[in-house]
Amino acid sequence: MSGVPDVTATETWAALESDPDAALVDVRTDAEWNFVGLPELSSLGKQPVLIPWQVYPSMQVNGAFAEHLRKAGLTPLSKIYFLCRSGARSLAAGQAAQAAGFPHAFNVAGGFEGPVDAEGHRGAVSGWKAEGLPWRQR
Template sequence: MTEIFNIPSKKVKDFLNDNSNNIVLDVRTEEEWNSVGKPDAELLNSKTLFISLLVGPDRIKNENFIKEFLDKKISKKDNILVICRSGVRSMAAAKLLQQEGYKNVINISDGFEGNPATGEGWKRSNLPCK
């Protein structure tokens, strides 16, 4: 299995502009989407999907995560940029997708809200939000 590439939010816009067939997959919880906001990759000519890796207030693993993703019929040739709050859940989700044969999986290393160790995050990088 190849190593999953990490990209900080500040480089996402250029990546999406330079590549076609991109999907931004937000794996945070519904509570996070509703309270903190959502990335809007459509404004960057990309598709945005929302599938929680963990669900509910206790953040239990979503046993249907892979099935829900596969139901979207995403091409294995597409670039899938996975995002969570700070880069940890997205890396776990990226590894699951890689195990399903997706080769172009990229972890947004600083997440939606930012990670002091890896960057400012989607929101603080002035990337489009819903």
């Protein structure tokens, strides 16, 4: 057990809407942000915090991840919802955040696109897009 609770994208949206101090941290790579899209939070008066867990193209873990969380204004009191493509990197990022003193870390289990469907495509099974939440191309 990781200690980082899994939540759905819809639960994440509700938390971001109801808690002014809740933040969505998108831990995908800049290539994913640019070519796949981003959660659109402007109707909530927020923006996703973009901090890669792994740095493209080497895919090495971002050694300054916790420092970037702090620089983004997040504190140990912040409720932080971590999002990646499918929920794996975001879980690792949430665990690292907890280890760095951010106890209120949550994993958006379906991620932005979710797992592949029967045809091998992402975005239809679960996750931010599949749950019909706002998103945009960069």
